[in-house]
Amino acid sequence: MIRRSFIKSLSLSLFAPLLQWKTLLGWLGESKVLHDGVKEIIAINNCDTIQLHWENPIPLLDAPQPKWSWREFLTNACGYDEDELTNGNLEEEWSLSQSALDKPCEHILFDEWWGRNALDTTSQVFHYLEFFEFSDDLKERVDFVEFPNPCSNYVGVEVPDVETLWALQKELNEGGENIKFNLIEDWDELD
Numbered sequence: 001m002i003r004r005s006f007i008k009s010l011s012l013s014l015f016a017p018l019l020q021w022k023t024l025l026g027w028l029g030e031s032k033v034l035h036d037g038v039k040e041i042i043a044i045n046n047c048d049t050i051q052l053h054w055e056n057p058i059p060l061l062d063a064p065q066p067k068w069s070w071r072e073f074l075t076n077a078c079g080y081d082e083d084e085l086t087n088g089n090l091e092e093e094w095s096l097s098q099s100a101l102d103k104p105c106e107h108i109l110f111d112e113w114w115g116r117n118a119l120d121t122t123s124q125v126f127h128y129l130e131f132f133e134f135s136d137d138l139k140e141r142v143d144f145v146e147f148p149n150p151c152s153n154y155v156g157v158e159v160p161d162v163e164t165l166w167a168l169q170k171e172l173n174e175g176g177e178n179i180k181f182n183l184i185e186d187w188d189e190l191d
Helices: 002-011 021-028 057-062 069-076 086-096 108-118 121-128 135-143 161-176
Strands: 038-046 050-053 144-146 155-160 179-184
Touching: 050 161, 057 155, 069 108, 121 155, 135 161, 155 161, 161 179
Parallel strands: 038 179
Antiparallel strands: 038 050, 050 155, 144 155
């Protein structure tokens, strides 16, 4: 189960640069907020590292793909403003007319975009933590992974061990972030 879940969540983190993060985070929601405003970030032990996730990816993978119109796809996924959806732009870039904007988007680009971007739960942690000033000790131990090889668009944060995870949590909380890491060994623990 770990391999299947890990491979699915890793493979769905592609094409992140194509969208506006604030838009995607709005669709997917925030990380789980516990009592007293504490944010829970999932930390799954993958044997050699502990990978951080904004939320559980399994419900996202199991949910049906939404039925978006072309207008929703172009504004939400491609970053178009409403005033950019003119006949000239639509015809030139998408072979669409103005009247087709509110019809269902049944294009392969939408399917690919949804699978690669909307289901990603690791890059949100990366973008949330990337500008924090960590201690020199944590800078050496927390790994910000960004496109690790030419065939991968994976973006995420990983730590080598449990001690580093707890040190990271402590430093974030001392910096006013109010974070709790939920360390798990398998996604089934979250059900």
